[in-house]
Amino acid sequence: MPKLNRPKDAKNLVEKEITHTPQVEVSGNGDGYRVTITVGKIKHGMEPNHFIEYIELYDDETFVARADIGPSTLPVASFWLKAMPEKPVAHARCTTHGEWSNA
Numbered sequence: 001m002p003k004l005n006r007p008k009d010a011k012n013l014v015e016k017e018i019t020h021t022p023q024v025e026v027s028g029n030g031d032g033y034r035v036t037i038t039v040g041k042i043k044h045g046m047e048p049n050h051f052i053e054y055i056e057l058y059d060d061e062t063f064v065a066r067a068d069i070g071p072s073t074l075p076v077a078s079f080w081l082k083a084m085p086e087k088p089v090a091h092a093r094c095t096t097h098g099e100w101s102n103a
């Protein structure tokens with residue numbers, strides 16, 4: 001299994017953590033819950049030879065959803081859920097710097 005990178009201190013991101021740590025935002029509209037995941041506190045670049053190739057959402061360790069993306073997109077994915085996740089955890093994979101999680 002590939003190494004999963006996690007921020008050492010989520011409140012004080014440093015170096016590659018700043019552009020690779022997924023940021024999770026949850027909102028609701030009465031019909032469901034929207035979870036938006038943006039890769040990077042400063043968005044990761046999306047260049048042809050270096051980009052985010054997928055974004056996944058877990059509820060703690062249970063898989064919920066995945067978006068495969070490419071260099072013509074922003075490093076962002078939104079998922080509409082029927083129920084609020086208890087512990088939303090995001091993973092994102094960079095083609096150059098590996099897999100990253102917010103938790």
Ligand SMILES: [Fe+2]
Nearest residue numbers: 094095096097
């Ligand atoms: Fe990267």
